[in-house]
Amino acid sequence: MRILAAMMKHETNSFSPVKTDLARFEAWGLHLNEAVLDAYRGTNMPIAAYIELAERRGAELVTPVAAEAMPxxxxxxxxxxxxxxxxxxxxxxxxxxxxxxxxxGAMTAEHLPDGEGHLLQRIREIAPDMPIAVTLDMHTNLTAAMVANCDVMIGYKSYPHTDMYDVGRQIAEVLWDKIEGRADPVMAWGPAPVLAQTLCMGSDDEPMKSLQEATRREEKATPILAATVFGGFPMVDVEHAGASVVTVADGDSAAAEACRDRLLSQVWSVHEDLVYEHRPVMAALKEAKERNVAPIVLLDHADNVGSGGTSDVMTVIKSVIDSGLQGVAVATVFDPEAAAQMHAGGEGAEITVDLGGKLAMPSLGLEGQPLRLTGKVLKVTDGRWIVRGPMYTGVEVNTGPTAVFETGGVKIVVTSVHHEPWDAGILSENGIDPLACRYILLKSRIHYRAGFAPLAKATYTLDGQGVTTSDNSILTYKNIRRPIYPLDPAESVEQA
Known part of the structure; x- marks a missing residue:
């Protein structure tokens, strides 16, 4: 048999000013043909599971492209x-x-609101009977087109996404069972009227912990082959944004539908817990300063590049400096100009730099606001290293020309390529020992847990500025389906 295995991944934030062209994919991961096998065989990615199972069966692999871009x-x-x-x-x-x-599962193009659904439709138009398996992110905004144009699908159950290989293997086995005549998979799906916030989707936290435990219980019951609760991705203004459920059963549509309905009911029962409550940044910093433990993780979650942030908003960093915190490591600030200035100066150079704030955010009515800082260049690197932690294990990271800049008691990792700091290597590969830090300030939301949660003695969310804000009131939605909670009162959603 000839098996096609491919990857095309992007989480689109329609409020983000960051351009998504082909170079954006090249910066993170764009591999063609045989290079796909070299890049992903043996990693913790779904495509690695596809490759392994196909090779085990002696199938001929066709890997035209594996492409992923930072949101x-x-x-x-x-x-x-x-x-x-x-x-x-x-x-x-x-x-x-x-x-x-x-x-x-949350890719939106300039001309298409549903990037994945359109791809799958195109495949079906060419080959109507083609067996197709799909692995999706937990933040998928699911559509009818996605479900109608594949045979089986599944989403990650963990956030941070440490189970990517596992769910890829699970759904690949289901499709192989169909191909080899051992199963007759059927699917059922439905949307939940909740615009859940990703900050409330950590799979170690409630309510997502119980929701994902429910999917695992369902999968243990015959004839359910796969069950997924998608939290959805709220920072994109498309009709289908929001939570959803998809189930796969072996030849029993009624069982798939009943499982779907149970999970959808459970999602709605916790809708209030899927919305984040804000508090002032300085109040959180005051509390963190009084804690006698280390390291303490601080999250600048409104500027999370892993959800489409510019990663150059300096609001929270300025608050940390103004509060007098010492022993702070910051990862990361995206500023190619500043990184180039630091590389030109070299290690040990004393420089003054206008850091960050290069990108305006028109969707929020905000101009870029650089922060002028004077300090020392501690280290410069080429930004290339291999992930050793439990998420994206074995994948090479490239943050471009990178530098560590120290000002006062704060060390800032400055990158030339966007990167969400989910692995401790972003510090250790740049000469910073995470365990020697009093505070670790990360432009991240939940993925940081993959590499930093085992180190953190306490964690505080800092509600700053940025296009990955958890405050729906400052985002303008024009296309999303209504009513939907929390944009609309729960009572109106229930009545609808």
């Missing part, structure tokens, strides 16, 4: 169509027997 603004039309054409070309040639796709 950012709408995917440019040319970039989207290029990626899609790379995937479609071997199918159009007529010599593919099954397709295994590693997708995100």
């Amino acid at each position: 950012s603004g709408l995917v440019e039309r040319e970039a989207y169509e290029t990626l899609v054409e790379w995937i479609l070309a071997p199918i159009e040639a007529g010599d593919i027997d099954a397709v295994f796709l590693d997708l995100h």
